[in-house]
Amino acid sequence: MTDMSYVDGNMLDGPLRELFAVDLSPATSRCQSCGSLGPLAGLHVFSHAPGLVARCPVCSEVILRLVRAPDRAWLDLRGATFLEVPMPAEPTYHRPG
Ligand SMILES: [Zn+2]
Numbered sequence: 001m002t003d004m005s006y007v008d009g010n011m012l013d014g015p016l017r018e019l020f021a022v023d024l025s026p027a028t029s030r031c032q033s034c035g036s037l038g039p040l041a042g043l044h045v046f047s048h049a050p051g052l053v054a055r056c057p058v059c060s061e062v063i064l065r066l067v068r069a070p071d072r073a074w075l076d077l078r079g080a081t082f083l084e085v086p087m088p089a090e091p092t093y094h095r096p097g
Contacts, residue, residue: 009043009054015066016040019073022085030081033061040064040083 016024030037036058043054043063051067056079065076077083 006044009041027085031056032081034059
């Protein structure tokens with residue numbers, strides 16, 4: 001591969017939104033290789049591979065791969081120690097009197 005150009009991780013928002021019901025744009029991940037913690041938006045995304053390949057901006061190791069076929073998708077997160085997703089507080093229910 002000679003073309004090393006990439007776009008930032010903001011472009012993952014649409015494709016990941018198709019898989020998950022929550023907004024992952026504010027999510028953070030920890031790189032399994034170098035341990036750096038950062039937002040998905042900070043990943044370097046290579047979109048000219050088969051599918052999307054998101055690499056760590058610090059060590060360039062692969063954090064995430066997403067391949068979409070017409071009727072299914074494959075998500076490979078083995079390069080991330082974890083994915084931290086901000087969630088709304090659990091709803092509180094008010095019981096009548
Ligand atoms: Zn890394």
